[in-house]
Amino acid sequence: MLDGDAARPAPDGRAIALAAAAGIATGIVGGIVWGLIVKLSEYEIGIVAWGIGFVVGTAVLLAAGRRKGLPLQVVAVVGALVGILVGKYLAYALVIQDLASDQGVDVGLLSSQMRELFRDDLGSVFGWFDLLWAGLAVFTAWRLLAPDPEPRRGPEPAS
Numbered sequence: 001m002l003d004g005d006a007a008r009p010a011p012d013g014r015a016i017a018l019a020a021a022a023g024i025a026t027g028i029v030g031g032i033v034w035g036l037i038v039k040l041s042e043y044e045i046g047i048v049a050w051g052i053g054f055v056v057g058t059a060v061l062l063a064a065g066r067r068k069g070l071p072l073q074v075v076a077v078v079g080a081l082v083g084i085l086v087g088k089y090l091a092y093a094l095v096i097q098d099l100a101s102d103q104g105v106d107v108g109l110l111s112s113q114m115r116e117l118f119r120d121d122l123g124s125v126f127g128w129f130d131l132l133w134a135g136l137a138v139f140t141a142w143r144l145l146a147p148d149p150e151p152r153r154g155p156e157p158a159s
Contacts, residue, residue: 011067019072022063023079026056030083035090044091046133052083053137057144068145076141084134092118092125 011019030052038044056079064072093114100107107114118125 027083031086034087038091057141
């Protein structure tokens with residue numbers, strides 16, 4: 001380990017809670033941004049999902065005082081998945097609202113009707129490429145919080 005890393009204790013409950021709040025909040029904001037990108041561009045840019053994994057992992061790392069470990073990895077993965085779900089939902093809901101509006105129908109963004117439509121269309125909302133980008137997001141969030149490997153020691157000097 002580097003000198004700065006050696007003094008870093010394992011994350012405690014407070015650090016994990018703070019990291020969880022930062023991870024979930026960052027995931028939600030990232031998902032909202034992704035949904036708006038889809039709305040404005042009329043194209044779903046999958047690499048943004050990967051970016052959500054990176055940004056959430058970084059937020060968790062910083063909120064935990066640069067500490068790493070399994071609990072923080074789980075927090076980062078959950079935050080990334082929440083962000084991706086929010087982004088997919090928002091993109092879907094905004095498209096459905098536009099289509100419904102063209103027909104003179106009003107469907108609320110967070111209405112039970114919209115949630116039901118989203119749930120019924122999950123098979124078309126999440127395709128193979130979505131799983132690839134989500135996998136990359138999860139992997140990135142996981143790796144950012146992985147404990148640093150122990151340095152290899154050379155042979156002990158002879159006495």
